[in-house]
Amino acid sequence: MTLSIQNLTAGYSSGPDILHNTCFELREREIVTIIGPNGAGKSTVLRSIFGLTDIRKGEIIHGSRDITSLSTHEIIRSGIAMVSQGRNIFPDLTVEENLEMGAYTLRSKQEIKDKKKDVFQFFPKLKSFRDRHSGILSGGERQMVAIGMALMLSPEVLLLDEPSIGLAPKIIDEVFAKIQHIRDEGASILMVEQNASKALSISDRGYVLELGRNALDGTGKKLLTDPKVGELYLGKKGKKS
Numbered sequence: 001m002t003l004s005i006q007n008l009t010a011g012y013s014s015g016p017d018i019l020h021n022t023c024f025e026l027r028e029r030e031i032v033t034i035i036g037p038n039g040a041g042k043s044t045v046l047r048s049i050f051g052l053t054d055i056r057k058g059e060i061i062h063g064s065r066d067i068t069s070l071s072t073h074e075i076i077r078s079g080i081a082m083v084s085q086g087r088n089i090f091p092d093l094t095v096e097e098n099l100e101m102g103a104y105t106l107r108s109k110q111e112i113k114d115k116k117k118d119v120f121q122f123f124p125k126l127k128s129f130r131d132r133h134s135g136i137l138s139g140g141e142r143q144m145v146a147i148g149m150a151l152m153l154s155p156e157v158l159l160l161d162e163p164s165i166g167l168a169p170k171i172i173d174e175v176f177a178k179i180q181h182i183r184d185e186g187a188s189i190l191m192v193e194q195n196a197s198k199a200l201s202i203s204d205r206g207y208v209l210e211l212g213r214n215a216l217d218g219t220g221k222k223l224l225t226d227p228k229v230g231e232l233y234l235g236k237k238g239k240k241s
C-alpha cells in the first residue's frame with residue numbers, strides 16, 4: 001500500500017470536523033479518484049494528506065511511515081506532491097522559473113537542471129514557452145505548468161485537486177492522458193474530480209464522499225455503472241421501475 005488513510009477525522013483550526021472517520025487507500029501505480037458534491041470535503045482529504053488541516057483522529061501512512069503529524073515540508077520529502085485546486089502557479093514568473101520553484105527542496109543545481117529536462121520532455125509545449133510569463137498562458141497550459149512543478153520532485157504519490165476544472169473537453173482529454181502517462185512511469189495518483197465520468201474511466205478505483213463521510217467505493221468501472229453515481233454525478237436519469 002502506498003498511501004493508507006484510516007479513520008481520518010479532520011477540520012480547520014478550531015472549526016468543526018469536516019471529515020468524519022473517512023478511509024481511503026492508494027496502491028502502487030493506481031489512479032484513484034474521489035468524487036462528491038461541492039463542499040463534501042474532497043479537497044480537505046488531499047489537504048489533510050499534505051499536512052494542511054487539523055487532524056483530530058485517525059492516521060495517514062505512506063509506505064511504512066506514519067506521516068499523520070509531519071509538516072508539509074517533511075511530507076514533500078517523503079515523496080508526496082500536490083497540485084492544489086485552482087492551479088497555483090506564479091503568474092509573474094516564467095514557465096521555467098515556476099518549474100524551479102517546484103524544485104525548491106532540491107539542493108543541487110545539476111539535479112534541478114536534469115529534472116527540468118525531464119519535465120520539458122514530458123510537456124514539450126512547456127519547453128517552447130519556457131521564457132514566457134506564466135500569467136499569459138491558457139488554462140490548459142497553466143495546468144501543465146502546475147503539474148510540471150509537482151513533477152520536478154519525481155513524487156511517488158501525486159495528489160491532484162480538480163485537474164480538469166475550467167478546461168475545454170479536448171484539453172481535459174490531453175490532461176487526463178498525461179495523468180495516465182505519469183502513472184505509467186511509476187507514480188501513484190490520488191485525484192479529486194468534478195468530471196466524474198472522464199475521471200472514473202481512467203481510474204482503477206474511486207470513492208464517493210458525501211458530507212465528509214465515505215458513501216461508496218469500488219472500481220472505476222463499478223462506480224461508472226452504479227445507478228446512484230450515474231444519477232447524481234454523471235448526469236444520467238435514474239430508471240423508473
Ligand SMILES: Nc1ncnc2c1ncn2[C@@H]1O[C@H](COP(=O)(O)OP(=O)(O)OP(=O)(O)O)[C@@H](O)[C@H]1O
Nearest residue numbers: 012015018036037038039040041042043044045085
Ligand atoms: N481553510 C478552511 N478553513 C475553514 N473551513 C474550510 C477551509 N477550507 C474548506 N473549508 C470548509 O470545509 C468544507 C469542505 O470543503 P472542501 O474544500 O474540502 O470541499 P470540496 O468537496 O473540495 O468542495 P468543492 O467541490 O467545492 O471543491 C466546506 O464546508 C468548506 O467551507
Ligand SMILES: [Mg+2]
Nearest residue numbers: 042043044085
Ligand atoms: Mg475542492
